[in-house]
Amino acid sequence: MNDPKVVVALDFDNQADAFAFVDKIQPSDCRLKVGKEMFTYFGPDFVKALVDRGFDVFLDLKFHDIPNTVAKAVTAAAELGVWMVNVHASGGLAMMQKAKEALAPYGDKAPLLIAVTVLTSMSEDDLIGLGITKSPGEQVQHLANLTKRAGLDGVVCSAQEAETLKNNLGKDFKLITPGIRPLGASVDDQKRIMTPEQAIDVGVDYLVIGRPITQAAEPQKVLQDINLSIK
Numbered sequence: 001m002n003d004p005k006v007v008v009a010l011d012f013d014n015q016a017d018a019f020a021f022v023d024k025i026q027p028s029d030c031r032l033k034v035g036k037e038m039f040t041y042f043g044p045d046f047v048k049a050l051v052d053r054g055f056d057v058f059l060d061l062k063f064h065d066i067p068n069t070v071a072k073a074v075t076a077a078a079e080l081g082v083w084m085v086n087v088h089a090s091g092g093l094a095m096m097q098k099a100k101e102a103l104a105p106y107g108d109k110a111p112l113l114i115a116v117t118v119l120t121s122m123s124e125d126d127l128i129g130l131g132i133t134k135s136p137g138e139q140v141q142h143l144a145n146l147t148k149r150a151g152l153d154g155v156v157c158s159a160q161e162a163e164t165l166k167n168n169l170g171k172d173f174k175l176i177t178p179g180i181r182p183l184g185a186s187v188d189d190q191k192r193i194m195t196p197e198q199a200i201d202v203g204v205d206y207l208v209i210g211r212p213i214t215q216a217a218e219p220q221k222v223l224q225d226i227n228l229s230i231k
């Protein structure tokens with residue numbers, strides 16, 4: 001498979017377990033997401049080791065700062081050779097534009113630059129607490145529009161929001177979605193889930209899946225079954 005749709009969330013608190021898992025899977029079957037926990041423990045060398053093993057890495061650090069600082073941070077991500085990196089859309093249009101400009105010199109080697117809109121953990125009350133009177137759904141749409149205007153490649157969203165966002169923002173605007181559970185898998189702490197097939201049907205481009213794969217006795221088999229279900 002040349003364009004794997006599954007992005008495995010590598011949420012391990014030690015490198016030995018992470019590498020033991022990575023040894024069981026293939027870069028042709030999935031991409032890998034490294035987030036704040038693993039990056040803070042193990043740093044850029046860990047990311048480089050994954051890139052050197054041939055994996056496309058989504059560096060999920062959700063940058064949110066002044067435009068100059070975020071532009072430098074996404075440049076550092078590009079230097080690491082990652083496939084995708086993200087920022088918070090609420091950092092604003094100028095911040096996102098400057099980040100995108102910083103990646104221009106990398107041409108077709110530049111990482112995809114995507115934005116987080118409203119975290120799925122945020123409720124309407126949480127937004128009101130921030131002085132935002134839009135509903136979470138309206139705020140997601142608002143920030144996704146801003147992300148597109150800034151020229152970014154897509155957004156992280158819940159599968160429930162995917163269909164509307166795809167219709168409004170076009171097929172080339174990438175949607176990256178956690179909260180995916182194959183039929184029969186444990187839901188864990190995810191609240192609103194979709195199966196891989198359902199998510200692809202509503203227009204999701206990349207499926208972020210962690211524990212159903214990382215905690216499986218035979219991760220390669222689970223991954224192959226998911227890939228077959230969305231072929």
Ligand SMILES: O=C(O)c1cc(=O)[nH]c(=O)n1[C@@H]1O[C@H](COP(=O)(O)O)[C@@H](O)[C@H]1O
Nearest residue numbers: 009011119120121178179208209210211212
């Ligand atoms: O930004 C994320 O990656 C993320 C956003 C969100 O709203 N919900 C969410 O679950 N995630 C991440 O997606 C991954 C999902 O992992 P599993 O629940 O184990 O499949 C974890 O790394 C979460 O931190």
